[in-house]
Amino acid sequence: MSAKNLSTVAADLIESYGNTAKNVIDAYRAGGERVVSLLEQRWNKALRQSRTELTDETAKNARAAQAAFSAYYTKGLTLTTNGAQQVVTQLVKLAETGVERAAANAAMFEEKTGVNTLSTIAHVTAPGALALSKLAAQIEQKSAELANKIAGDEVSTASVKRSTAFSQRRKAA
Secondary structure (H helix, E strand, O other): OOHHHHHHHHHHHHHHHHHHHHHHHHHHHHHHHHHHHHHHHHHHHHHHHHHHHOOHHHHHHHHHHHHHHHHHHHHHHHHHHHHHHHHHHHHHHHHHHHHHHHHHHHHHHHHHHOOOHHHHHHHHHHHHHHHHHHHHHHHHHHHHHHHHHHHHOOOOOOOOOOOOHHHHHHHHO
8 A cells, every 4th residue: 555545544534533523513512402402391391380479570581581591502502513513624624634745745755765664654554544444434423323313312301200409309308
């Protein structure tokens, strides 16, 4: 395998890592959106349960506060995840450019010196790099499946029974 072929494997590996990072960011975004949804459900349930004890103005203010909190959280989530996606994209581009330049420099070095040491090293390391690239592709695929599952699954608060510190304290009292 030539240095160019090794550089192609390295570029594929970098791209795979970049895609995996983007999948993790997508999963984080989907999880954050789920958190907002669950908090809205809990807030609305608590508001319905205490509605008889609240004035109309207090209930209106509670709904407005909840809407504002959700909007700010969602906006922050979108900004941070979009920013993270852009950072990953730029890092992948820079890393791929570095690999391309290194391969070109290696080829130019061998041409000028007549020493094929770098090609020999590339040939020896290529099987390991290829195996690592295949593993990274599998991780990328699994991360995509996980991100899609997180984004697509609907989890209702009724189906998930959680024990909070507050409920534990109430039970103990």
